[in-house]
Amino acid sequence: xxxxxxxxxxxxxxxxxxxxxxxxxxxxxxxxxxxxxxxxxxxxxxxxxxxxxxxxxxxxxxxxxxxxxxxxxxxxxxxxxxxxxxxxxxxxxxxxxxxxxxxxxxxxx
Numbered sequence: 001x002x003x004x005x006x007x008x009x010x011x012x013x014x015x016x017x018x019x020x021x022x023x024x025x026x027x028x029x030x031x032x033x034x035x036x037x038x039x040x041x042x043x044x045x046x047x048x049x050x051x052x053x054x055x056x057x058x059x060x061x062x063x064x065x066x067x068x069x070x071x072x073x074x075x076x077x078x079x080x081x082x083x084x085x086x087x088x089x090x091x092x093x094x095x096x097x098x099x100x101x102x103x104x105x106x107x108x109x
Contacts, residue, residue, distance in 0.1 A: 001082035005060070009083050012059035017042055018052045022061055025075035032065070032074035 001009075013019050021038055033041075039049045053073065056062040060079045065072045092098035 001079075001086040006083055006086045008059045009061055009079060012055045012061055015052065015055075017044065017049070018056055021049075021052065022056060022075060025062065025073060026077075026080065029075055029077060032072045034067075034070040034072055035064075036070065038073055 013022060021042060024038070024041060025032060035046075035050075035053070038053070039046050042049050042052075044052075053062065057064065061076055063074050063076050065074065088099070088102070091102070
């Protein structure tokens with residue numbers, strides 16, 4: 001991931017509705033949720049939520065799949081992984097023992 005892609009992803013997640021929706025999709029991997037279920041969980045109107053979903057999709061954080069009559073939304077875990085690696089790449093100045101607490105906490109997820 002490059003700096004522009006990281007900034008795009010971080011900007012997309014810098015809104016409570018989008019952050020909550022993305023975290024919900026991450027929890028629901030690998031199945032994802034229908035757009036309707038996401039709208040219902042958000043408490044917003046379909047059109048308002050669709051704007052937020054478009055921002056997440058443009059940043060590469062969410063992908064859509066047609067399932068029958070419904071559109072299913074999924075978190076793009078490759079983008080999440082790329083963002084996390086981008087943020088932590090220079091962590092700990094090459095001293096892995098300093099990163100161990102972070103890695104241990106991520107392993108428990």
